[in-house]
Amino acid sequence: MRxxxxxxxxxxxxxxxxxxxxRSPRERRVAIGNxxxxxxxxxxxxxxxxxxxxSGTGAMSDRQWxxxxxxxxxxxxxxxxxxxQAAVERVMGFPYVLPTHQGRGAENLLFxxxxxxxxxxxxNLHFDTTRAHARHKGGRPVDLVVEEAYAAxxxxxxxxxxxxxxxxxxxxxxxxDAVALVMVTVTCNGAGGQPVSLSNLRGVRQVCDxxxxxxxxxxxxxxxxxxxxxxxxxxxxxxxxxxxxxxMMAVADGCTMSAKKDGLCNIGGFLAMxxxxxxxxxxxxxxxxxxxxxxxxxxxxxxxxxxxxxEEVVDEGYLAYRVGQVEELARRLEGEGVPIVQPPGGHGVxxxxxxxxxxxxxxxxxxxxxxxxxxLEAGVRAVEIGTVMAGRDPATGDHDYPxxxxxxxxxxxxxxxxxxxxxxxxxxGRINRRREAVRGLEFTHEPPFLRHFTARFRPV
Ligand SMILES: *Cc1c(COP(=O)(O)O)cnc(C)c1O
Numbered sequence: 001m002r003x004x005x006x007x008x009x010x011x012x013x014x015x016x017x018x019x020x021x022x023r024s025p026r027e028r029r030v031a032i033g034n035x036x037x038x039x040x041x042x043x044x045x046x047x048x049x050x051x052x053x054x055s056g057t058g059a060m061s062d063r064q065w066x067x068x069x070x071x072x073x074x075x076x077x078x079x080x081x082x083x084x085q086a087a088v089e090r091v092m093g094f095p096y097v098l099p100t101h102q103g104r105g106a107e108n109l110l111f112x113x114x115x116x117x118x119x120x121x122x123x124n125l126h127f128d129t130t131r132a133h134a135r136h137k138g139g140r141p142v143d144l145v146v147e148e149a150y151a152a153x154x155x156x157x158x159x160x161x162x163x164x165x166x167x168x169x170x171x172x173x174x175x176x177d178a179v180a181l182v183m184v185t186v187t188c189n190g191a192g193g194q195p196v197s198l199s200n201l202r203g204v205r206q207v208c209d210x211x212x213x214x215x216x217x218x219x220x221x222x223x224x225x226x227x228x229x230x231x232x233x234x235x236x237x238x239x240x241x242x243x244x245x246x247x248m249m250a251v252a253d254g255c256t257m258s259a260k261k262d263g264l265c266n267i268g269g270f271l272a273m274x275x276x277x278x279x280x281x282x283x284x285x286x287x288x289x290x291x292x293x294x295x296x297x298x299x300x301x302x303x304x305x306x307x308x309x310x311e312e313v314v315d316e317g318y319l320a321y322r323v324g325q326v327e328e329l330a331r332r333l334e335g336e337g338v339p340i341v342q343p344p345g346g347h348g349v350x351x352x353x354x355x356x357x358x359x360x361x362x363x364x365x366x367x368x369x370x371x372x373x374x375x376l377e378a379g380v381r382a383v384e385i386g387t388v389m390a391g392r393d394p395a396t397g398d399h400d401y402p403x404x405x406x407x408x409x410x411x412x413x414x415x416x417x418x419x420x421x422x423x424x425x426x427x428x429g430r431i432n433r434r435r436e437a438v439r440g441l442e443f444t445h446e447p448p449f450l451r452h453f454t455a456r457f458r459p460v
Contacts, residue, residue: 007324007418011317015062022048022379032375036456037441039371039381048379049420051409054347056102056260056267058413061312064264064305071301076292080300080307084270087307091242091314092219092249094272096279098286099296099303103220103258104129105289106271108136110216110256111180112285113278115139119180122170123218124162125149125190128389130183130218130256139180144170149191150403152352155342157232160188160225161200164207171211182208183256185218186225186248190385192406193221193326193345195228198236198247205251216273219255222248223262224346227319242314254278261347264309264413268302318414322346326411329421336429347410351428353386354405357438362387363399364440364460367407370431372459373438374407378427383408389452 023031023046035041044050050057072079085097100106107130115121117138123130124145134141144166149159162184171179184204188194208215226244229236236244249255254273259265273279283293290297298306312318323346330344339355353367360366367386374380386405393400409424431438445456 007328008320010321010414011315012061012414020048021045025376028376028379032372036444037372037459038452038455038457039375039383040453041456042375042381046379047375047381049416049424050381051348051411051424052381052383054261054410054412055258056265057415058260058264058266059415060264060266060305061308061414063312064308067304067308068301071299071304073300074294076294078294078300078303080303081294083307084303087310088270088272091245091310092222092255092272093246094249094254094274096254096273096276098271098279098282098290098293099298099306100269100271100286100290101297102260102267103218103256103269104133105297106256106258106269107133107218108289109271109282109285110254111137111139112289113281114214115180119178120170120174121180121183122167123183124160124185124196125188126183127185127189127218127220130185142170145188145191149188149194152192152341152350152355152404152406153339157228157343158195158197158200159191160186160194160196160345162196162204164200164203167204168207168210171207171213176211176213179211179213181214181216183216183218184252185220187221187228187346189220189347191345192341192350193224193347194341195225195232195346197233198229198244199233201248201251214253215251217249217252217255219249220258220261221346222255222257223313223319224323226314227316227323228346231323241316241319245314259306259309262310262313263306264313265302265305268298268306270296270306322413325418325421328418329409329411329425332422332425333428336425336432338425338428338432341404341406349409349411350385351382351407351409352404353384353407356432357435359436360438360440362401362405364442365457366438366440367405368457369438369440369459370407372441372457373431374424374427377431378423380424380427383410384452388455391449391451 031046115137121134259268339352341350357366368384390402441457
C-alpha cells in the first residue's frame with residue numbers, strides 16, 4: 001500500500017448548508033439518559049457530528065437536485081426509469097433493472113426468485129438485512145470470508161475476499177441443489193468496509209461455474225471497492241475506476257444495490273441482472289412487494305437522482321477525496337493511540353473496542369459503552385457493531401458473541417469537513433487517555449430480535 005500523502009482538497013464547494021449545534025455537557029447527559037443510553041434513540045438535533053451510518057446521509061450534488069425536477073411521475077413506462085436503466089447499463093453493464101425502495105427490497109426480490117427452504121446462501125460476510133432476508137425465505141446464510149477479516153489489527157489489502165478453498169470445498173460437499181446462490185459483498189461492511197480484489201472476484205466466478213451456482217454482488221459500495229482495487233491491487237493502478245467497475249460486474253449474474261450508499265442518494269435501490277427469465281420472475285414479485293416494475297416503490301424523481309448519482313460516484317476526484325478522508329481519520333486516531341481495524345476501509349473507521357477497553361467484559365458491551373462515552377464527550381454519534389447487535393444464540397439463549405467487538409465511525413458522503421472529523425479523533429483520544437474510567441452497561445429493556453434498535457440500558 002502507498003504511504004499516506006496529505007489529503008487533497010475536495011473537488012466540490014458547498015452551495016447549501018445545514019446548521020448543527022453542540023449541546024452542553026449537561027444537555028448531552030439528559031439526552032442520552034432519555035434515550036436509554038442507546039444512540040439509535042437520540043434525536044438527531046441532539047447530535048453534533050452524526051457518524052451513525054453512511055446510508056442515505058450523503059449530500060446530493062446540484063445536478064442531482066436539478067434532476068429531481070425532471071422526474072417523470074408516470075405510473076408505467078416513466079422516462080426516469082429508462083434514464084436509470086441506461087445509467088445502470090452504462091456504469092455496470094447489466095441490461096435488466098428493477099428499481100426498489102432501497103437495498104433490502106432488491107434482496108427480497110432476488111431471494112424470492114432464487115432461495116428455496118433449506119438451501120444455503122453463501123456470502124463473504126452477510127450484511128444484517130441480507131442475512132435476515134435469506135432466513136425469511138427459509139434459507140441458511142453461510143459466511144466464507146478469509147480468516148484475516150477477523151484479525152482487527154492485521155494489515156492486508158483485501159480483507160473482504162472470499163476464502164476460495166473453503167468456497168470450493170463447501171460447494172462440493174453441499175452439492176448444487178442445496179445452494180441457492182453465492183453473493184459477494186463489495187466492500188465488505190461487516191469486516192470494516194474491506195475491499196474484495198478483482199482476482200478474488202474472478203476466482204469466485206470460476207468456483208461458481210465449476211458447480212453451476214449463480215453469483216450476485218451486493219454492490220452497495222461498488223465504487224469505493226473499485227477505487228481500493230486501483231490503489232491496492234498489483235497491475236490495476238494505471239486503470240480507470242470505470243473500467244475496474246465493469247470488470248467487477250462482468251463476473252456476476254447481477255447485483256443488489258442500495259442507492260443510499262454509492263448511489264449518492266437519500267433513498268432508493270435496485271436489482272440488476274442479465275437473465276431475461278429471472279427478470280420476468282422478479283417483476284412478478286416486484287408488483288407484490290415494491291410496485292410496478294418501472295417505479296418499484298420510488299418516485300420518478302428518485303430514479304433521476306439515482307441515475308445521476310451512479311455516474312458521479314465513479315469520478316476519481318470524488319473517490320480520492322472520499323477514501324482519503326476516511327484514511328485521514330484513521331491516521332489521526334492512530335496518532336491518538338486508538339486501536340482500529342487495519343487498514344481502514346472505504347466508508348468508515350472501525351474502532352477495536354475490545355482492545356481499547358480490556359477492563360470491560362464482553363457482557364458489559366464495551367463497544368456500546370464507547371458509543372455512549374463518545375456522545376457524552378463530544379456530541380458525536382457512532383454505532384456498535386458488536387455483542388448487542390449480534391443478538392442471542394437461539395439454541396443457548398446466551399449472547400451470540402461475535403468475533404469482533406467494534407464501534408463504527410461511518411463517514412457520510414460529501415458532508416463533513418476534515419476539521420469536523422478531526423474533532424472526532426480528538427474526542428476519542430481524550431477518552432483513550434482515561435479509558436479505565438469508561439463504565440459498562442446492562443439492559444433495562446431487551447427486545448427479542450434486532451434488539452440494538454430499541455434496547456434500553458443503564459451504566460453499571
Ligand atoms: C445498506 C446495506 C444493505 C441494505 O440496503 P438498504 O438500502 O439499507 O436496505 C445491504 N447490504 C449492504 C452491504 C449494506 O451496506
